[in-house]
Amino acid sequence: MIEVSGLSKKYRKKLAVDNLSFTVETGKVTGFLGPNGAGKSTTMRLMLGLDSGGGKTLFDSKKLQEHHDPSKVVGILLEAKAFHPTRTARNHLRILAAAGGIPDARVEAALEIVGLSQVAKGKPGKFSLGMSQRLGIAAAILGEPKYLMLDEPANGLDPEGIAWLRQFIKDYADQGNAVFVSSHLLSEMAKMADNIVVIGKGKLIADTSVSELIARGSGSSVFVRSTKQGEFKKVLTDKGIDFQAVDNGLRITGQSTDNIGELAFKSGVTLLELANQGASLEQVFLELTEHEQEFATDKGAKK
Amino acid sequence: MNNALRAEVRKMLTVRTTYYLMGFSLFLVLLLAGFITGYRVTHAQLLDPTYLSQQVLQAVDAVGFFAALVGVLLFANEYRHNTIIYTLTLSRSRSQVLAAKIIVASLFAMLTVLLLGIISPLVTLLGAHLHGYHFAPQTLHYGDLLWRTLFYAWGYAMFGLIIIALIRNQIAAIVTLLIAPGTLEGILSLLLKNNTRYLPFTALKNVPAVHPMFTGKPGFSALVVTTYIVVAWIIAWLLFLRRDAN
Numbered sequence A: 001m002i003e004v005s006g007l008s009k010k011y012r013k014k015l016a017v018d019n020l021s022f023t024v025e026t027g028k029v030t031g032f033l034g035p036n037g038a039g040k041s042t043t044m045r046l047m048l049g050l051d052s053g054g055g056k057t058l059f060d061s062k063k064l065q066e067h068h069d070p071s072k073v074v075g076i077l078l079e080a081k082a083f084h085p086t087r088t089a090r091n092h093l094r095i096l097a098a099a100g101g102i103p104d105a106r107v108e109a110a111l112e113i114v115g116l117s118q119v120a121k122g123k124p125g126k127f128s129l130g131m132s133q134r135l136g137i138a139a140a141i142l143g144e145p146k147y148l149m150l151d152e153p154a155n156g157l158d159p160e161g162i163a164w165l166r167q168f169i170k171d172y173a174d175q176g177n178a179v180f181v182s183s184h185l186l187s188e189m190a191k192m193a194d195n196i197v198v199i200g201k202g203k204l205i206a207d208t209s210v211s212e213l214i215a216r217g218s219g220s221s222v223f224v225r226s227t228k229q230g231e232f233k234k235v236l237t238d239k240g241i242d243f244q245a246v247d248n249g250l251r252i253t254g255q256s257t258d259n260i261g262e263l264a265f266k267s268g269v270t271l272l273e274l275a276n277q278g279a280s281l282e283q284v285f286l287e288l289t290e291h292e293q294e295f296a297t298d299k300g301a302k303k
Numbered sequence B: 001m002n003n004a005l006r007a008e009v010r011k012m013l014t015v016r017t018t019y020y021l022m023g024f025s026l027f028l029v030l031l032l033a034g035f036i037t038g039y040r041v042t043h044a045q046l047l048d049p050t051y052l053s054q055q056v057l058q059a060v061d062a063v064g065f066f067a068a069l070v071g072v073l074l075f076a077n078e079y080r081h082n083t084i085i086y087t088l089t090l091s092r093s094r095s096q097v098l099a100a101k102i103i104v105a106s107l108f109a110m111l112t113v114l115l116l117g118i119i120s121p122l123v124t125l126l127g128a129h130l131h132g133y134h135f136a137p138q139t140l141h142y143g144d145l146l147w148r149t150l151f152y153a154w155g156y157a158m159f160g161l162i163i164i165a166l167i168r169n170q171i172a173a174i175v176t177l178l179i180a181p182g183t184l185e186g187i188l189s190l191l192l193k194n195n196t197r198y199l200p201f202t203a204l205k206n207v208p209a210v211h212p213m214f215t216g217k218p219g220f221s222a223l224v225v226t227t228y229i230v231v232a233w234i235i236a237w238l239l240f241l242r243r244d245a246n
Helices: A040-048 A089-100 A105-114 A129-141 A159-174 A186-192 A210-216 A229-239 A257-267 A281-288 B002-013 B016-039 B051-080 B084-090 B094-130 B142-167 B170-198 B200-206 B218-242
Strands: A002-011 A014-024 A029-033 A054-059 A074-077 A147-151 A178-182 A195-200 A203-209 A221-226 A243-246 A249-253 A271-277
Touching (some): A002 A040, A014 A040, A014 A054, A029 A040, A029 A186, A040 A147, A040 A178, A089 A105, A089 A129, A089 B002, A089 B084, A105 A129, A129 A159, A147 A159, A159 A186, A186 A281, A195 A210, A203 A210, A221 A257, A229 A243, A229 A249, A257 A271, B002 B051, B002 B084, B002 B094, B016 B094, B051 B084, B051 B094, B051 B170, B094 B218, B142 B170, B142 B200, B170 B200, B200 B218
Parallel strands (some): A029 A195, A147 A178
């Protein structure tokens, strides 16, 4: 688990990150959202000790530099173009392998995983943004770290690349690792993230599961269909949960699918259908960050 | 520490600039030692028993800057291309990263300058031989030549690394390294007169100089340079530990 506590960073008079605390759980993908200028990249840099500031970040209860092999703890992709443009992709990774005490054989494996084996001798300065991102991902996974921290990894990837990345991230987390990923592609985030951390102007706005977050959105509801509809209505009423009978089912407001599913299970009610309705992650994000936009136009995207 | 050293060596050997700079240094030695001081040697110089020693020191002086530049680029590229984020994340300690850079840049500069210093008199002899000239018996104080060569290479590499560690901007660091020894200290010498020997680059240049400027003897000059390097590294080191990595 990554435990972030009290992170803060000040640039002259501006507080870029303000007492930020959250956790990144293993076995899960944690999305990191925030408007432009919210402090996402700064937060990631603070977590890694690249920037100086207040607070601390513990990776399995230890600071990153206290681990014997930092390369086995965390892999990073903070910038797509963080490489020497005329040094070959293979040599770029071989240098990182040497620095992290990683066998050179891993370089070829990482290139293979990200699909860059054929351009291993190519100069990354001539790579497209998508290829650069893939090289960055290869660098991140080189040491087979337990934690991955990826800042906007989908930027510049084509649809096939985005689908590949989504599956890759989910699989990586499923292997008992944790992935902490920021992205502005909210539909993608909704598909791959288990938990979401939302920040605005450096402050924590939300740290919860995706389903919980979506449930917070106005107009968000959960639709259920059950063979024991009457029995489940009584359970909901007893719990003081608002619902409305609709065609063939119930529309429940102010709850997540996780909560309703668990409640039905505990009550012995078989559900035939359980689905989020209404709000999307994008809607909820825009609602949450409505007053936290650093750079907004008068005609914002709010709808 | 071994990992950091291995990474720094790989960084140095996998960029073209390293080879361009070394190729140019070799060309410079061949031109200066082979043609100008060898092939075009004068009759009076042929009789000078210290002539080859002087050529060694002059060659060392000429290529010191380029060897130091390789070290500057080793560090500067990290900031220019932002690979410093990987370097620092993969290492357990920033001090190890800095120490590895210092060791690799120093060794590279010293070995390169030493090698070119050895080539230089041989090429001079060859140049003279091609013209049918033969030198009078030469006196070579190997110990003296060796320490002055190695110190000069190390000193230049250190000044270069310190400048980039403080400035963290490739262009600004190279410009500083170019103008500080000649232009800047040249102007200051008008004010400082004989005290110019206390300026860092003047003192460094006096170490291999055949005719030291402002009465700066090699041993004394080396002490001045070392003092500058120690003090400047304390500042640069502390800043490297505390500054944001960008």
